[in-house]
Each structure stands twice: as C-alpha cells, then as structure tokens.
Amino acid sequence: MVNTTLGIDIGGSAVKGALVNTDTGELASERIRKVTREPLKPKEIVGLIATIQKELKYTGPIGAGFPGIIRHGIVCSSANLHKNWVGEDLPALIRAKTGQQASAINDADAAGLAEMRFGIQEAHNYHVVLFLTIGTGIGSAIFLDGKLLPNTEFGHIEIRGKDAEYRASAAIKRIEKLSWKAWGERFTEVLKKYEFLCSPDLIILGGGVSARFDAFSKYLKVDTKVVPAKLQNLAGIIGAAMAAKESL
Numbered sequence: 001m002v003n004t005t006l007g008i009d010i011g012g013s014a015v016k017g018a019l020v021n022t023d024t025g026e027l028a029s030e031r032i033r034k035v036t037r038e039p040l041k042p043k044e045i046v047g048l049i050a051t052i053q054k055e056l057k058y059t060g061p062i063g064a065g066f067p068g069i070i071r072h073g074i075v076c077s078s079a080n081l082h083k084n085w086v087g088e089d090l091p092a093l094i095r096a097k098t099g100q101q102a103s104a105i106n107d108a109d110a111a112g113l114a115e116m117r118f119g120i121q122e123a124h125n126y127h128v129v130l131f132l133t134i135g136t137g138i139g140s141a142i143f144l145d146g147k148l149l150p151n152t153e154f155g156h157i158e159i160r161g162k163d164a165e166y167r168a169s170a171a172i173k174r175i176e177k178l179s180w181k182a183w184g185e186r187f188t189e190v191l192k193k194y195e196f197l198c199s200p201d202l203i204i205l206g207g208g209v210s211a212r213f214d215a216f217s218k219y220l221k222v223d224t225k226v227v228p229a230k231l232q233n234l235a236g237i238i239g240a241a242m243a244a245k246e247s248l
C-alpha cells in the first residue's frame with residue numbers, strides 16, 4: 001500500500017496541495033491550486049485547505065508549509081500574509097476544521113527538506129548547505145550535515161536599507177520589470193551578504209525562478225557554488241507532507 005500524506009503549501013498568491021508518496025517524494029494525486037487574490041485571514045485559508053482535502057477525498061495526517069516563522073505549530077511572523085495569522089496555532093485550526101491530525105512548518109524549511117531528500121543528491125557531500133526559495137518573498141533553510149536549523153529568516157536581512165526580499169524576490173523582479181541582468185546583480189549582493197553571514201559550502205536556489213537558472217546564473221558573482229533546485233515548485237508540498245509524516 002502506497003504511503004501517502006496530504007502536503008499543503010500556503011503562499012502569498014495561492015494555497016496548493018497534493019497527496020505525496022513520502023517514500024519516493026512523488027505526487028500521488030493531481031496538484032490542486034486555489035488562487036488567493038488578497039492576503040487571506042486564517043479562517044479563509046484553513047477553509048481552502050479543507051476544500052483541497054475534500055476534493056482529494058483524503059483522510060489522514062495533513063502537513064502545511066507556512067510563509068512565516070512557525071514555532072511548535074504557532075505562527076510567529078507573517079510578512080506577506082494577513083497579520084491576523086500571528087499567534088495562531090495552525091495545526092489546531094486545521095484539526096478543528098478537517099477532523100484530521102495536522103502539523104505545520106515554515107515553507108522554506110519544508111521545501112529545503114524535500115530538496116535535500118529527493119532533489120540534489122550531491123547536497124549531502126557538503127557540510128553547510130543554504131537553500132533559498134525565491135517567490136513572493138525570499139525563504140531560507142540551512143542544513144548542517146543534512147540536519148535542518150529551522151526558522152532562519154534570511155529574506156529579512158537588511159541590504160541598502162531594505163529587507164533582502166523587498167530588493168530581490170521574484171515578485172520584485174516582476175513589479176519593477178527588472179531584466180535578468182539587473183535582478184542578477186541585485187541578487188548577487190544578497191548572496192554575498194549570506195555568504196558572509198553563514199559561509200555555506202553550497203547554495204541551492206528554489207522557487208519559480210530556479211526554472212530560469214540558465215537565464216541569470218551568469219550574473220551571479222559569488223565564491224560559493226550555486227545550483228538550481230530540482231523539485232522546483234513542488235518542493236513545498238512534498239516537504240510539508242514529509243514533515244507531517246515524521247512528526248505525527
């Protein structure tokens with residue numbers, strides 16, 4: 001019998017979910033995507049999670065990745081979602097709405113876990129790995145000998161008076177209509193700061209832009225080896241399911 005868990009990726013513009021085979025990292029169902037046109041409040045997002053669960057006719061543990069700090073299930077920051085999230089117990093809300101067991105971790109931590117396990121195999125040859133996911137914000141996950149240090153928030157490190165993610169996220173590239181060259185130069189500045197702060201041996205770039213790595217990699221002028229993630233946009237869903245499987 002296939003070992004499947006529902007993984008949910010809560011993002012700034014959509015809530016996505018799919019059943020995940022946590023032994024292989026493959027999806028065991030279609031991926032369902034519910035677009036959100038404004039920063040939704042907790043009740044509304046949890047409603048979408050329950051809709052995804054119902055559409056997939058699923059019962060069992062649910063793992064959610066959230067774009068903010070999550071400490072023992074409690075949301076401690078919410079940069080790009082509704083401020084009402086702060087202080088909420090996300091697993092408890094999901095449990096109350098769906099009747100299923102639930103767990104929650106930071107979205108970049110989830111994506112990083114999936115990438116380390118099912119994505120770039122060579123990542124395990126490195127001592128310190130910095131995984132970044134570039135989308136509405138910049139998410140980070142640091143691995144020391146394959147073990148995650150949760151809740152690093154490198155997207156909020158200040159560069160030229162602004163949070164890194166307000167200078168060089170994928171959303172900013174789109175909003176400011178930056179060329180790959182202009183964005184690559186800004187992102188180089190961000191990576192240089194990260195290099196200085198944690199001396200990674202390898203940097204993995206995930207999120208939507210990782211699919212366009214060939215277009216911008218020549219503009220990244222850093223000393224550390226930088227590689228694109230393999231799982232791309234599915235990593236968040238896969239990692240959230242893995243975390244649920246491990247913690248529940």
Ligand code: BGC
Binds near residue numbers: 066067108156
């Ligand atoms: C949040 C992080 C999150 C990242 C990517 C940032 O704004 O603070 O927690 O991982 O966006 O979604």
